[in-house]
Amino acid sequence: MHRLGTPLTILDVPDQRWNNAFEQRLGAHSIISSVMVLAPAGSDSVPLPLADAVNVICRDTPPREPAGWIVAERRWMSCACC
Numbered sequence: 610m611h612r613l614g615t616p617l618t619i620l621d622v623p624d625q626r627w628n629n630a631f632e633q634r635l636g637a638h639s640i641i642s643s644v645m646v647l648a649p650a651g652s653d654s655v656p657l658p659l660a661d662a663v664n665v666i667c668r669d670t671p672p673r674e675p676a677g678w679i680v681a682e683r684r685w686m687s688c689a690c691c
Contacts, residue, residue, distance in 0.1 A: 615686055618642040621668060625652040632660040643686060647675060
């Protein structure tokens with residue numbers, strides 16, 4: 610769990626060709642920031658939360674949905690009770 614004021618990183622993955630190096634980079638980002646991933650439809654995104662992504666969203670969703678998740682994540686991160 611991250612402390613208050615932790616930045617939010619959003620990684621937009623354009624295609625399904627990620628590998629262990631991407632998961633390692635995601636894990637490294639998660640040390641200094643909460644990480645949300647926009648993954649392509651049909652990709653096997655199961656490893657991404659295991660690599661500490663706080664949320665994985667299909668990048669084909671309408672823009673309002675990822676925007677809503679980003680707002681919700683920022684609110685959760687700024688919550689004084691966390």
